[in-house]
Amino acid sequence: MARPHGNNSAASVRPDDRSRGADPLAARREFMAKVVALACGGLATIPPVVAGLWAFLDPLRRTRGAASFLSVADLAAIPDDGLPRQFPVIADRVDAWTGFAAEPVGAVYLSREQGSREVRALSATCPHAGCFIDLEKATQCFRCPCHNSSFTLDGNIVNPSPSPRAMDELECRVGGNGQVEVKWQKYRAGIAEKVVQG
Amino acid sequence: MSRPAARAASGQPSRKGVFGRLADFLDDRTGYRAVVHEALYERVPGGARWRYVWGSTLVFAFMTQVITGLFLWANYSPSAQTAWESVYYIQHEVAGGWLLRGIHHFMAQAMVVLLALHLLQVVIDGAYRAPREVNFWLGLVLMMLVLGMALTGYLLPWDQKGYWATIVATNLAGIVPFAGPSLQQLVIGGPEYGHHTLTRFFALHAGFLPATLVMFLVVHLALFRKHGLHAKRPITKPDAMFWPDQVLKDAVAMLAVMAVILGVILMPALRAMLAGEVVHLGHLGAELGAPADPSLPYAAARPEWYFLFLFQFLKVFEGWGATGEFFGAIVVPGLIMTVMALMPIVGNWRLGHRFNVAFTLAILAGVGLLTAMALNEDYSALWVNRASLAEAEKLHDQTGGDAAKLVAALGGDNAKVAAIKRQWKTLEKVRRSQAYLDAVKLAEADAARAVELAGRPERIPPAGMLELVRRDPLSQGPRLFAQHCGSCHAHVDPLAPDAEVVIAKSSAANLHGFGSADWMRGLLDANQVAGPAYFGNTAHKEGDMVSFVRDDLTDEATWPKGDIDAVVAAMAAEAGRPVPQEIAGLVDKGRELVAASDRCGGCHAFRGNGTDLGAAPDLTGWGGRDWLVGIITDPTHERFYGDQNDRMPSFGKAAEGAIPPLSREQIDLIADWLRGEWYRPAQH
Numbered sequence: 001m002a003r004p005h006g007n008n009s010a011a012s013v014r015p016d017d018r019s020r021g022a023d024p025l026a027a028r029r030e031f032m033a034k035v036v037a038l039a040c041g042g043l044a045t046i047p048p049v050v051a052g053l054w055a056f057l058d059p060l061r062r063t064r065g066a067a068s069f070l071s072v073a074d075l076a077a078i079p080d081d082g083l084p085r086q087f088p089v090i091a092d093r094v095d096a097w098t099g100f101a102a103e104p105v106g107a108v109y110l111s112r113e114q115g116s117r118e119v120r121a122l123s124a125t126c127p128h129a130g131c132f133i134d135l136e137k138a139t140q141c142f143r144c145p146c147h148n149s150s151f152t153l154d155g156n157i158v159n160p161s162p163s164p165r166a167m168d169e170l171e172c173r174v175g176g177n178g179q180v181e182v183k184w185q186k187y188r189a190g191i192a193e194k195v196v197q198g
Numbered sequence: 199m200s201r202p203a204a205r206a207a208s209g210q211p212s213r214k215g216v217f218g219r220l221a222d223f224l225d226d227r228t229g230y231r232a233v234v235h236e237a238l239y240e241r242v243p244g245g246a247r248w249r250y251v252w253g254s255t256l257v258f259a260f261m262t263q264v265i266t267g268l269f270l271w272a273n274y275s276p277s278a279q280t281a282w283e284s285v286y287y288i289q290h291e292v293a294g295g296w297l298l299r300g301i302h303h304f305m306a307q308a309m310v311v312l313l314a315l316h317l318l319q320v321v322i323d324g325a326y327r328a329p330r331e332v333n334f335w336l337g338l339v340l341m342m343l344v345l346g347m348a349l350t351g352y353l354l355p356w357d358q359k360g361y362w363a364t365i366v367a368t369n370l371a372g373i374v375p376f377a378g379p380s381l382q383q384l385v386i387g388g389p390e391y392g393h394h395t396l397t398r399f400f401a402l403h404a405g406f407l408p409a410t411l412v413m414f415l416v417v418h419l420a421l422f423r424k425h426g427l428h429a430k431r432p433i434t435k436p437d438a439m440f441w442p443d444q445v446l447k448d449a450v451a452m453l454a455v456m457a458v459i460l461g462v463i464l465m466p467a468l469r470a471m472l473a474g475e476v477v478h479l480g481h482l483g484a485e486l487g488a489p490a491d492p493s494l495p496y497a498a499a500r501p502e503w504y505f506l507f508l509f510q511f512l513k514v515f516e517g518w519g520a521t522g523e524f525f526g527a528i529v530v531p532g533l534i535m536t537v538m539a540l541m542p543i544v545g546n547w548r549l550g551h552r553f554n555v556a557f558t559l560a561i562l563a564g565v566g567l568l569t570a571m572a573l574n575e576d577y578s579a580l581w582v583n584r585a586s587l588a589e590a591e592k593l594h595d596q597t598g599g600d601a602a603k604l605v606a607a608l609g610g611d612n613a614k615v616a617a618i619k620r621q622w623k624t625l626e627k628v629r630r631s632q633a634y635l636d637a638v639k640l641a642e643a644d645a646a647r648a649v650e651l652a653g654r655p656e657r658i659p660p661a662g663m664l665e666l667v668r669r670d671p672l673s674q675g676p677r678l679f680a681q682h683c684g685s686c687h688a689h690v691d692p693l694a695p696d697a698e699v700v701i702a703k704s705s706a707a708n709l710h711g712f713g714s715a716d717w718m719r720g721l722l723d724a725n726q727v728a729g730p731a732y733f734g735n736t737a738h739k740e741g742d743m744v745s746f747v748r749d750d751l752t753d754e755a756t757w758p759k760g761d762i763d764a765v766v767a768a769m770a771a772e773a774g775r776p777v778p779q780e781i782a783g784l785v786d787k788g789r790e791l792v793a794a795s796d797r798c799g800g801c802h803a804f805r806g807n808g809t810d811l812g813a814a815p816d817l818t819g820w821g822g823r824d825w826l827v828g829i830i831t832d833p834t835h836e837r838f839y840g841d842q843n844d845r846m847p848s849f850g851k852a853a854e855g856a857i858p859p860l861s862r863e864q865i866d867l868i869a870d871w872l873r874g875e876w877y878r879p880a881q882h
């Protein structure tokens with residue numbers, strides 16, 4: 001078998017070599033062909049790209065549900081010595097398609113002064129970049145293990161600390177049945193103002 | 199030469215303007231113009247033709263799969279507890295997910311078609327001949343890779359369809375001699391199907407196979423460029439340039455492919471809109487079956503349509519056992535691939551090319567024929583006129599399909615016997631087809647129900663969708679009932695067209711609507727109580743209840759109609775069923791009547807009326823969940839039929855150490871299903 005059209009290097013044929021420059025009709029036809037080819041190719045590519053981006057941007061439509069008061073402890077479980085204690089926050093949680101019933105979703109530090117029925121709740125989430133703040137028994141202060149932000153037991157910042165603000169205090173109320181309820185909310189990390197995370 | 203000088207020498211005019219200078223800058227440093235030029239200005243001998251579009255269209259299809267695949271990847275989660283769930287989420291909740299998945303799903307099928315067309319064009323044009331042999335072989339490898347991606351992709355949603363098709367495919371791989379079992383175990387990631395089957399199939403589908411494909415594709419395209427396009431002879435027209443002449447045709451073909459795919463996805467929406475129905479976007483595009491369940495028979499299992507021929511081909515070897523399967527699934531396809539691989543060599547012989555074309559056409563015809571046969575077997579019930587088989591069907595029922603009895607029944611009319619026997623064969627096919635169609639319908643109902651359940655406000659439990667489906671009375675009730683209760687009890691709406699036949703065949707009460715006011719009214723009707731829907735086909739046919747209904751209740755003086763209404767109202771209330779409006783006020787009066795020792799209470803215990811258990815079923819909580827669970831568990835308990843129990847087994851009771859026929863959960867499911875208690879989505 002001969003090789004009738006073997007190795008016809010493209011470089012040897014240049015568009016300029018063709019005589020269409022002399023024929024304005026052929027030039028117009030070629031221009032139209034280019035436009036239509038690009039249009040068809042472009043149109044054919046749009047659906048997969050658009051569908052993909054449409055689905056990819058879906059997370060932007062999702063919002064956190066409105067914050068609600070969650071029961072976290074019995075008043076009697078919080079000694080009235082002014083020292084904070086850590087309590088898990090239990091809530092129903094939805095992760096995309098999965099529903100978790102009554103699951104630990106985070107933690108709060110609760111404290112109350114002697115004889116008081118008022119409870120102070122501090123979020124355990126570090127306002128710097130979101131790590132989990134430890135309560136250091138030895139030094140009687142809060143310390144974040146990630147970049148060593150320190151806070152007093154009231155949640156006030158101890159400088160120098162990388163955290164831009166004090167620990168986030170959460171709204172807290174005590175129900176008639178002695179149940180301590182905390183308004184479970186997240187705040188944006190890394191900024192000086194306390195802004196609720198949408 | 200300096201760069202500008204080189205540019206001048208190459209005939210490129212020096213451009214002005216920002217973009218021109220930027221282009222020059224880039225070209226100087228990358229030489230991109232030469233590359234683009236090389237790519238676009240390829241000579242097409244004899245001019246652009248439609249028959250050359252398949253290769254480019256395949257590349258386009260592959261790129262579409264890469265784009266949609268990557269975006270699907272951003273949402274997909276391969277594990278036995280999250281694969282179905284994440285695909286459900288893509289299909290029904292992610293904005294545009296249905297479109298994304300639809301394009302990926304149908305483009306995969308389009309690719310198989312385009313592959314066949316490309317191969318056909320190459321063989322017919324003899325484009326495999328020297329010096330293009332290697333490229334032809336590369337093409338065959340690419341074809342195998344694409345089919346491999348199709349096969350692995352089918353499993354990823356982890357629905358019943360994909361699961362069972364994969365079981366079959368991997369078991370076939372397991373019959374390869376020597377390496378087979380190990381190969382199978384490697385592919386499915388262990389001895390059982392599960393998490394690792396999915397992670398491995400996903401790695402193959404989205405990693406190994408496409409990466410390999412890209413490597414082969416690059417060489418395939420490079421060689422294609424090296425040898426130039428193989429022109430269809432004779433060449434009658436002047437040569438043309440790849441750009442724009444051939445590109446135009448290619449682009450139109452790509453657009454046409456995409457248009458067809460969008461058409462397939464959107465057609466049902468258009469139909470629904472024209473019919474004035476609501477369009478559910480999640481129902482468009484690719485199907486999603488019920489979640490994979492290894493414990494649930496799936497009679498609708500079929501491979502994707504382009505593998506149906508293989509499925510049908512294997513039936514040729516039915517009865518040959520493993521040898522047949524080895525032969526049909528491995529030897530024959532292997533031989534065909536070998537012949538294809540030899541085409542470039544055979545093509546050099548005299549008549550070799552003709553042989554190659556004839557062989558390819560024969561294979562395609564065979565594939566087409568086998569596919570048609572497979573479809574015919576599955577769908578023949580749709581077009582075979584069952585009425586024309588009525589006589590054969592009746593004879594089959596009479597003789598039980600026994601040839602000798604048939605001869606006797608037809609009085610030795612041999613011609614007739616032969617004709618009936620032929621019809622029996624058709625009948626058998628139609629029955630099988632009908633069974634398949636029923637299985638498909640059931641599978642669709644299961645799939646729809648799974649989607650409905652997944653949309654509950656509580657969402658899918660962490661253990662996955664399968665657990666939720668298994669706890670669903672609507673999905674499980676009918677199956678458990680058919681398996682354990684249906685051999686005696688009917689469960690059919692008395693108003694349904696075939697209700698009478700079904701009820702007459704049953705040997706215990708019709709439990710459809712058990713506990714409802716209508717059911718109770720039927721029981722208290724002298725014309726029905728001894729009929730097949732109640733006690734007619736049981737030992738209680740002559741029992742006390744039947745004579746009570748026939749003799750006492752018909753006596754208007756002691757049982758005026760209002761009293762019967764009151765009893766009906768009280769019993770429906772007892773079962774927790776709705777009490778019809780017009781008798782709603784009679785519940786209390788009914789309870790008194792049921793309890794009274796000169797009425798029902800003479801035999802039946804009811805709400806502490808003092809009647810001893812044992813003579814008749816306790817009516818306290820009759821038809822309610824606990825009552826039903828109790829009677830299914832043990833009808834011989836003194837609360838129910840005691841020693842008067844007819845034939846009903848104690849489903850929840852077993853001897854020490856033995857396992858009862860039904861677990862407590864299963865009994866709960868049956869009770870809830872009988873009571874119509876299952877999740878229903880809120881109507882919007």
Ligand code: FES
Nearest residue numbers: 126128129144147
């Ligand atoms: S996250 Fe707590 S200090 Fe940085």
